[in-house]
Amino acid sequence: MSRAIRRRLPALVVLPLAAGLIGAVAQTAPPGGNPLALTYTAPDAARGQALAGQRECASCHGGGLVTTYPGLPSLAGQQPSYLRLQLAAFRAKLRPNDTMQKVAADLKDQDIADLAAYAATLTPGPAWKADDALRAKGMALFMAGDGKRNLMACVICHGANGRGDDRLGVASITNLAPEYAQRVLHEFKDAPGFPIPHPDAMRIVLKDYTQADLDAMVAYISSMTP
CATH class of the missing domain: 1.10.760.10 (Cytochrome c-like domain)
Incomplete structure (x- = not known):
């Protein structure tokens, strides 16, 4: 197994993220610590797929992680760095959403990396109807x-x-x-x-x-x- 690599997720750059997250990080991060920092080895998309099944991600985000509900995001094709940030934020209770906070509560850093790697292998969903x-x-x-x-x-x-x-x-x-x-x-x-x-x-x-x-x-x- 390759040596664990400590990675700090990139700063938010025009991302769809709950507005209070960064301010909350600044106020609640422990001295010398970052609740969004992850440590993991090379992400395993196959393991991420298994985890997604165990967590029943499709029940909300749709089969193949493509949502059919206009109020919920698809995860298929999402950039892994972005999805890692979201899951870490939910786990740290810095992004508001009761359901996702519960889902992410016991995810390990490696789980987050593997889930993000799996989602990135999938094809984004089809276009929605628009005027x-x-x-x-x-x-x-x-x-x-x-x-x-x-x-x-x-x-x-x-x-x-x-x-x-x-x-x-x-x-x-x-x-x-x-x-x-x-x-x-x-x-x-x-x-x-x-x-x-x-x-x-x-x-x-x-x-x-x-x-x-x-x-x-x-x-x-x-x-x-x-």
Whole structure:
């Protein structure tokens, strides 16, 4: 077995994460410690698949970890660095969700790494239905932003296909469940300022977005690929 490697998860960079997480980390992390730091050996996707079955992840996130419920995220195809961060945050009770906190409570660091590796092997779910005109507006904002209104293009961080970047911890948002996407965008937009630059980026990006803009963005990112 390869030597255990201590890894610190990357700072949040425009990720769909509960708005209070980073502030909570700053306030509750023990001296010299980081509740989101993980220690694990090379992730094992096959073991992650077995764990997902044992934990009945499909009961909420769908078969093949592709949700059919618009209020819950699919995990299929998610970037492993992002999913590791979420599971660690739920385990540390820094991301609010009673169900997920219970699910993650007894996960070991290796379990988290293996589950994330498994999810990353899966194909993202299909596009959700969206209004064509609204989707077109969302696509324009995603790809080019709006310089006159100081709206940054989402493509800069999430990529043209919305798949994010594992090296930077940027989440895949391709075909994100629409109700979930709307809720997370509001969590960021309505959040107070963060004391740390990277997690504050998403709040700043969304600051000047109107509800109509958010509706258009949700229509697009929930239906990016057929």
